[in-house]
Structure formats: structure tokens, C-alpha cells
Amino acid sequence: MNLLTQSYPDLVPAVPELFVLTMACIILLLDLVLSVRWRNASFLLTLYTLLGASLLTLQDIGEAGRYTFNGMFVDDLLSDVLKVGTYLLVACVLVYSRRYMLERKLFRGEYFVLVLFGVLGMMVLASASHMLTLYMGLELMALSLYTLVALQRDSRTAIEAAMKYFVLGALASGMLLYGISMLYGVTGTLDIAGVAAGVRAKGVDNLTLGFAVVFVIVGIGFKLGAVPFHMWVPDVYEGAPTSVTLYIATAPKLAAFAIIMRLLVGGLVDMAGMWQDMLILLAVVSIALGNVVAISQSNIKRMLAYSTIAHMGFLLLGIIANSENGFGSAMFYALVYSFMSLGAFGVILLLSDQGFEADKLEDFRGLNRRSRWLALLMLILMFSMAGIPPTAGFFAKMAVIQAVIEAGQVWLAVVAVLFAVVGAYYYLRVVKLMYFDDPDQQRDITAGWDARLLLAGNALALVLVLPWIGALLDLCAAAIRAIPALP
Amino acid sequence: MDLQLPIFYFFATILVAAASLVVTLRNPVKAALALVLAFFSAACLWVLLEAEFLGIVLLLVYVGAVMVLFLFVVMMLDINIAQLRSGFGEYLPIGGIVAALMLLEMVLVLGASGFDLQGMPNPAPQPADYSNTRALGMLVYTDYVYPFELAAVVLLVSIVAAIALTLRKRKDTRYQNPAEQMAVRRDDRVRLVKMPSEAKRESGR
Numbered sequence: 001m002n003l004l005t006q007s008y009p010d011l012v013p014a015v016p017e018l019f020v021l022t023m024a025c026i027i028l029l030l031d032l033v034l035s036v037r038w039r040n041a042s043f044l045l046t047l048y049t050l051l052g053a054s055l056l057t058l059q060d061i062g063e064a065g066r067y068t069f070n071g072m073f074v075d076d077l078l079s080d081v082l083k084v085g086t087y088l089l090v091a092c093v094l095v096y097s098r099r100y101m102l103e104r105k106l107f108r109g110e111y112f113v114l115v116l117f118g119v120l121g122m123m124v125l126a127s128a129s130h131m132l133t134l135y136m137g138l139e140l141m142a143l144s145l146y147t148l149v150a151l152q153r154d155s156r157t158a159i160e161a162a163m164k165y166f167v168l169g170a171l172a173s174g175m176l177l178y179g180i181s182m183l184y185g186v187t188g189t190l191d192i193a194g195v196a197a198g199v200r201a202k203g204v205d206n207l208t209l210g211f212a213v214v215f216v217i218v219g220i221g222f223k224l225g226a227v228p229f230h231m232w233v234p235d236v237y238e239g240a241p242t243s244v245t246l247y248i249a250t251a252p253k254l255a256a257f258a259i260i261m262r263l264l265v266g267g268l269v270d271m272a273g274m275w276q277d278m279l280i281l282l283a284v285v286s287i288a289l290g291n292v293v294a295i296s297q298s299n300i301k302r303m304l305a306y307s308t309i310a311h312m313g314f315l316l317l318g319i320i321a322n323s324e325n326g327f328g329s330a331m332f333y334a335l336v337y338s339f340m341s342l343g344a345f346g347v348i349l350l351l352s353d354q355g356f357e358a359d360k361l362e363d364f365r366g367l368n369r370r371s372r373w374l375a376l377l378m379l380i381l382m383f384s385m386a387g388i389p390p391t392a393g394f395f396a397k398m399a400v401i402q403a404v405i406e407a408g409q410v411w412l413a414v415v416a417v418l419f420a421v422v423g424a425y426y427y428l429r430v431v432k433l434m435y436f437d438d439p440d441q442q443r444d445i446t447a448g449w450d451a452r453l454l455l456a457g458n459a460l461a462l463v464l465v466l467p468w469i470g471a472l473l474d475l476c477a478a479a480i481r482a483i484p485a486l487p
Numbered sequence: 488m489d490l491q492l493p494i495f496y497f498f499a500t501i502l503v504a505a506a507s508l509v510v511t512l513r514n515p516v517k518a519a520l521a522l523v524l525a526f527f528s529a530a531c532l533w534v535l536l537e538a539e540f541l542g543i544v545l546l547l548v549y550v551g552a553v554m555v556l557f558l559f560v561v562m563m564l565d566i567n568i569a570q571l572r573s574g575f576g577e578y579l580p581i582g583g584i585v586a587a588l589m590l591l592e593m594v595l596v597l598g599a600s601g602f603d604l605q606g607m608p609n610p611a612p613q614p615a616d617y618s619n620t621r622a623l624g625m626l627v628y629t630d631y632v633y634p635f636e637l638a639a640v641v642l643l644v645s646i647v648a649a650i651a652l653t654l655r656k657r658k659d660t661r662y663q664n665p666a667e668q669m670a671v672r673r674d675d676r677v678r679l680v681k682m683p684s685e686a687k688r689e690s691g692r
């Protein structure tokens with residue numbers, strides 16, 4: 001083999017990744033020479049990077065899957081949709097958190113660079129067709145997130161949260177890696193399509209394959225924050241600066257969905273009988289515990305953390321259905337959930353102020369008197385999270401439950417609906433606090449117009465998307481069909 | 488029986504002995520030196536498996552860099568050995584149980600079909616002039632260039648993270664700014680004061 005005879009990899013499918021990487025390095029260097037007064041330049045440059053990346057990604061959306069880098073990278077509809085969702089979420093995260101970060105002296109170059117590297121990690125994950133790339137993307141994303149949580153290094157709670165996140169995240173990565181190594185041991189390849197073929201050849205009752213699936217599920221459970229691997233979620237959500245919580249609570253959920261699709265569905269679809277049972281357990285316990293424990297929280301960030309756990313249980317319902325329809329509805333759920341979570345944490349950020357975190361439920365008391373508009377937006381967001389029609393959250397829940405019923409697991413659907421009703425209590429409590437209680441503070445809301453405008457768009461979109469829900473579900477189903485291993 | 492087996496057992500015995508010394512020796516410096524021996528024996532085993540590159544890297548990275556750093560840290564820090572050792576007997580039962588269970592699990596998983604000698608036979612030996620460093624380099628920079636570059640990005644992120652989390656401008660340290668020192672002019676430092684000349688007084692009477 002000679003280097004000259006080696007064909008050069010086709011870089012065109014990976015252009016968005018290369019663009020984001022280049023821009024992250026440019027921002028890193030530029031931030032050194034720019035003075036503090038020009039910090040906004042890094043901010044705008046980061047937003048332009050996300051805009052440019054979405055244009056580059058949208059350019060070839062809808063084309064059939066293209067593989068490059070020796071089959072380690074795939075550019076198909078699934079990756080494109082997840083990537084565009086990620087750009088949009090992260091751009092909103094940056095706009096919402098601009099003032100918050102400025103006031104806490106966290107508006108530094110490293111913040112933007114780490115956010116962009118995190119985005120790069122999620123993009124790599126979304127496009128992974130090889131377990132090595134999948135793992136590298138996961139580590140890239142996780143490392144950026146750990147650092148972002150610890151960025152507020154004078155805050156004890158933030159450091160504690162970062163420490164917990166780091167230790168448990170490293171453990172989860174180790175578990176996943178152990179599972180991957182066993183898959184490699186059995187099938188002799190790391191290529192995900194190759195693993196699928198190897199599993200088919202070896203037969204599903206191979207003991208080592210069973211072990212591998214267990215470890216993979218544990219790793220994924222940790223990353224999703226599903227019970228019983230949820231211990232880090234409330235502490236990290238509460239301890240991290242709210243702007244970072246906003247980041248963690250949105251885009252990485254899409255990345256976690258990508259891991260499930262690529263690894264569990266793309267590579268281990270023949271083992272479905274085994275992982276379905278495990279996921280049923282995770283889903284039921286997550287929905288139950290998340291919704292019940294959230295009721296007793298007085299900190300809204302912590303409450304939303306438990307609500308995340310419950311929502312991840314709902315997402316898993318779609319995966320459990322193990323049908324094209326089910327995976328599509330799970331993808332739709334992941335997208336809708338991340339935008340709801342974006343809006344809810346966005347409201348907390350907008351209410352926060354210099355030296356004041358609006359992270360207690362009491363801080364929402366009488367919000368209607370202070371700002372009718374923000375209260376209305378929060379009302380929409382809470383209704384959507386609870387799954388009350390006509391919001392997108394209702395249709396997302398309906399889609400996954402429909403998929404579960406189609407798969408013949410009616411009892412699972414009943415349990416999910418029952419606990420969704422329990423969950424509605426704590427979402428509606430926020431609405432009650434906002435509309436029927438008297439405000440105990442008269443703090444002015446000093447949010448900038450850009451964040452207000454975007455937040456309004458974010459929350460109203462959850463209602464106004466109604467006529468296009470069918471189209472979005474079709475898009476998700478089409479994206480799922482891009483996975484080659486599906487029958 | 489060929490020569491490989493006695494060589495393997497020779498290095499393997501030294502490896503296991505050195506590894507047990509690492510955890511039982513009382514002096515941390517001696518324990519670190521035993522770890523160096525363990526790494527060295529492991530590197531010899533790699534070479535025996537025709538993986539020269541891994542063996543050399545193990546020596547260069549672990550013995551050459553990591554262990555030297557480790558020894559420095561052990562020597563610089565004033566570690567109370569008696570205190571460090573106090574829990575050894577106390578934790579031995581639970582540690583022993585965990586170790587035994589892990590050993591059992593590994594035997595069960597690795598002994599299952601697929602990992603035994605039938606499932607994973609020895610690869611065909613390579614000719615004497617075969618360089619696996621070259622083969623590895625060929626793969627890393629061609630087929631595996633994408634994950635390789637991603638690993639580089641992960642390292643870059645960890646550098647940014649380490650600096651972002653630990654670099655603090657301390658107010659009480661004194662800095663030298665060479666650029667400022669170079670740009671200094673005579674007028675900034677030297678002040679000529681005009682004074683009227685005075686007659687020398689007679690002193691001491």
C-alpha cells in the first residue's frame with residue numbers, strides 16, 4: 001500500500017463539520033487579540049457560524065445517504081435533520097443567555113468556543129456510521145459540556161455539579177465503550193453496518209452479545225438520564241449556570257437520540273427483543289419517578305430536571321415500539337421536547353437578573369401582573385410540556401403512545417398516560433402561581449428585545465406549528481428510513 | 488515446545504510480581520519504581536506478540552513521561568505513609584471479594600464461545616522485515632484519518648478546558664511585561680531636578 005495510490009477521502013459530505021471546526025479555531029484565536037469591548041464580535045461570529053453550517057447542511061438535504069472517510073461518516077436525512085435542529089437550538093441558547101453571561105462575567109471567548117466544539121461533537125454523533133466515530137463524537141460533546149458546567153468556577157454548586165457530571169459521565173462512557181468492545185470481539189468489526197451483519201450471522205442468543213447490549217443500554221441510559229441512571233440530572237441542572245443548563249437540556253437530547261438510532265437501531269436491530277425489555281423497564285420507571293418526584297420540588301430548575309427524566313421515558317416509548325412509525329415519533333418527540341425545554345429555561349433566564357437567579361417556584365408568583373406577555377409564553381410552554389392540546393407537546397405524546405399501542409403494548413400506554421396526568425399537576429401549578437397569586441417582588445424584567453422576540457417565536461411556534469405537524473412527522477419518518485439496517 | 492513459551496512465562500512472572508509489589512510496598516517511591524518494572528515487562532510481552540509499536544509507545548509514554556512525572560509528584564509531596572496504609576487491612580476483605588468477582592465474571596465472559604482459541608486463533612506470523620509501525624501509520628493517516636483528527640480536536644478541547652478552568656489572574660503576584668520594559672524611555676524613569684548649589688557647611692565643632 002502506498003500513500004500515492006490511496007484515494008483522497010471525499011470531503012464534500014463533511015463540509016458542515018469542517019466549517020464549524022475551522023470557525024471554532026478562528027474564534028479561539030480571534031478572541032485572544034480582540035479586546036473585551038469587542039466580545040460581541042465573537043458572539044456574532046458564533047451565530048454566523050451556526051447560520052453558515054445550517055446553510056451548508058440544508059444544501060444537500062434530501063439526498064440519499066453519502067458515505068465518506070472509508071465509511072465512517074454518513075450524511076443522510078437523519079443526520080441532516082438532527083444537525084439543523086441542533087444549530088437552531090444552540091443559536092437560541094446563545095441569544096437567550098447573552099445578557100445572563102454578561103452579568104456573571106462568563107461572556108468569554110472560551111464559552112463560545114466550547115459551545116461550538118459541543119455542537120461539533122453532536123454533529124459527529126449524528127453522522128456516525130462507525131463505532132469509533134460515535135465514541136469520539138460522544139467524548140467531544142461530553143468534554144465540552146463538563147467544562148461549560150464548571151465555567152463559573154467561583155460557584156460551589158457549579159463545581160459540585162461539574163464534578164458529578166464528569167465522574168458519572170466518564171463512568172457512562174466507560175460502560176458504553178465496554179459494550180462496544182464486546183461487540184467488536186464478537187463481530188470483529190467496528191463498522192455499524194458490519195456489526196449488524198455480524199450479529200445476524202452469530203445469532204441473537206450469543207451470551208457475549210447479550211452482555212454487550214446490557215452495557216450499551218447502561219451507557220445510553222446514563223446519557224439520556226433515564227431512571228435508574230438519572231442521579232446526575234437534577235444536581236447538574238440545578239447547579240450549572242442557567243445558560244449552561246439551557247444548553248445541556250436541549251441539543252444533547254437530539255445527540256442522545258442519534259446514539260440510540262445509530263447504535264441500537266442501526267447496529268443491534270436484530271437484538272431488539274432483548275433491548276426492548278430493558279427499555280420498557282427504564283421507560284416505566286423514568287416516567288413514574290420523574291413525574292412523581294417533580295411534584296415535591298421548590299426549585300424550578302430541579303423540577304424541570306425531573307420533568308426531563310419523565311420526558312426521556314416518553315421518548316423511549318417510541319423506541320420500544322420498534323417500528324418505523326415508533327422511531328419517527330420518538331424523533332419528533334425529541335425535537336419537540338428540546339424546543340419546549342429551550343423555551344422554559346429561556347423564561348428562567350429572562351427573569352434572572354444581576355445577582356438574582358429566578359430559579360425558585362416562588363419567583364414565578366404573580367408573573368402575570370409583572371409581565372402579561374412572559375406569563376402567556378410560560379403558560380403555552382407549560383401546557384405543551386404537560387401535553388395539553390392544541391400544543392405540539394400533545395401531538396408528540398400522542399404519536400409515541402399511538403406507536404406503543406400499535407406495537408401491542410397497551411398496558412405501557414395506559415401507564416404513560418396515567419403518569420402524564422400526575423405530571424400535569426406540577427406544570428399547572430406554575431400556571432396557578434403566575435396567574436392567581438400575588439407577586440411578592442416588583443423587580444423589573446430587564447431582558448433584551450432580541451431574547452424576548454426569539455422566546456416569543458419559540459413558544460408561539462409550539463402552537464402555530466399545528467398545521468404542519470403531519471409534515472414534520474412525515475419528515476421524521478423519512479429520516480428514519482435513511483438508516484440502512486431497518487428491514 | 489518453542490522458545491516463545493518460556494520467554495512469555497519469564498516476563499509474565501515478573502509482571503505479576505511487580506504488580507503485586509506496587510500495591511504492597513510501603514514506600515511510595517519504591518512502589519512507583521515497581522510500576523516501572525511492571526510496565527517494562529508488559530512492553531516486553533507486547534513485543535513478543537509482534538506489536539513492537541505498542542511496546543515502544545508503552546515505554547516512551549508511560550515509563551518515560553507518566554512515571555517520571557509521577558515520581559516527581561511522589562517525591563515533592565510530603566505524604567504520610569502510615570496514614571495512607573492504615574486502611575489497607577480494613578478494606579482488604581471487600582476489595583478481595585470485588586477482585587474475585589471481577590475475575591470470575593471475566594472468566595465467564597471471555598471463556599464464552601467466540602473469545603476462546605477456536606474463535607480467536609493466532610494471526611499468521613508476519614515476515615521479519617514487516618514493520619507494524621509503518622502499517623499502523625498507513626492506517627491512521629488514511630482509513631482512520633477522520634477519528635484520528637477527531638481525537639486531535641478532543642485534545643484541543645481539553646487544552647482549552649484546562650486553561651479556562653485553572654488560569655486565574657492573581658492580583659497579588661508581580662508581573663514583568665517585557666514589551667513595556669523594552670518600550671520604556673529615559674524620560675519615564677529619570678527626572679532631572681534643578682537645585683541651586685549650596686555652599687558646603689562646616690560640620691562638627
